Amino acid sequence: MIRILRLGHRVFRDQRISSHCALVARALGAQGFAYSGQRDSNLKDSLKRVAEQWGGPFSVRYVKDWKREIRNFKGMKVHLTVYGLPFQGHISKLKKARNLLVIVGGEKVPPEVYQLSDFNLSVGQQPHSEVGALAVFLYELSGRKFRERFQKVKRKVIPQERGKKTVKRS
Amino acid sequence: MIRILRLGHRVFRDQRISSHCALVARALGAQGFAYSGQRDSNLKDSLKRVAEQWGGPFSVRYVKDWKREIRNFKGMKVHLTVYGLPFQGHISKLKKARNLLVIVGGEKVPPEVYQLSDFNLSVGQQPHSEVGALAVFLYELSGRKFRERFQKVKRKVIPQERGKKTVKRS
Secondary structure: OEEEEEEEEOHHHHHHHHHHHHHHHHHOOOOEEEEEEOOOHHHHHHHHHHHHHHOEOOEEEEOOOHHHHHHHOOOEEEEEEEEEEEHHHHHHHHHOOOOEEEEEOOOOOOOHHHHHOOEEEEOOOOOOOHHHHHHHHHHHHOOOOOOOOOEOOOEEEOOOOOOOOEEEOO | OEEEEEEEEOHHHHHHHHHHHHHHHHHOOOOEEEEEEOOOHHHHHHHHHHHHHHOEOOEEEEOOOHHHHHHHOOOEEEEEEEEEEEHHHHHHHHHOOOOEEEEEOOOOOOOHHHHHOOEEEEOOOOOOOHHHHHHHHHHHHOOOOOOOOOEOOOEEEOOOOOOOOEEEOO
C-alpha cells in the first residue's frame, strides 16, 4: 500500500502542482494522497471527480498535523528531496515494504522531515519538479508499470495512433 | 539532441506547470525548451537562473507559430498524449533518432498536433500530469539515467543521508 504525503500546500500557488502530484500518484499505483498546509476543497473535489470517472479507490485527505501523520505511520517512510541519496540504490528494499509513505516537500521543508523519514532519497541531483520526481520514483517502484486495477471505472481510454477515443460505461 | 515544445502556455494558470516541465526536461537530458501560447518573461528568467547556477546548456524560447515549429523541425516528432499508443513499445526506435522533438500539450490540444507528429504516445492510460508523463518518458529515453554533463556549473548537490549540502564554485 503506497500513500503520498504532500507537505505545505498553498491554495493559490500550489493547486495545480499538488493536483498533478495526486494524479501521478493515482496513475502510478498509490491508493491515497494526503496533504498538509492550507485546506483546499477544490483540490479534493477535482481528484474525487477523477476517481469517480476513471476509477478508484483513491482517497484525498487533509492533514492538520503532518508530524503526527509521519510519526504514526506504520511502515516505511521515504522523503523525496534533491538533497538525498540517489533513489535507485534503494528501490529493491522499498519494494518489499508492506506500507510505504512517500513524502513530497513543498517550497520550504522543515528540517524535522529529514529526521522523521527512514530515507531521504533524490531523483537526480538537479533542481527538479516534485511531480516529475514522484512520477519517476513511483514508476521504478512499481516495476516500470502503470496501475491497471481500478474499480468502478466509468471512462476508459482506447489507445489510438492518431486522435482521441474513450469509452463510457453508464 | 532532445527538445521540448510545450503548447498553449497561459501566463497565470500554467506558469508553474510549464516551469516544472522545463526543469524536468533539463534534468532528464533535453537541451532546449520552447513554448507557445502566451509569452512569459518570468518563465524564461526563472529557467535562465537555474541554468546559470546549476549548469547548461539549456535554452528557453518562445514560439509564436507552433505549427511552423513542428513542420520545420528536422527529426522525429513525438506528441505525448493520454490518447496515444503506449510509449514503451516505441522507446528503442526513438533512441536512435538524432533529433527528437517532444511535444507536450496544454489544456486543449488542436487536432493538427496529432497529424503533424510522427508518433502520438501515452505514458499510461490514465488522466495524468504532463510533467509526470514527460519525466517518465525522458527517463526511459535516456536509459533510466539523469543528465550528468552540465557546463559552467556554479552549484552542485552533495547527496546526504539527512539534511542538505551544496557546494558553490564562485
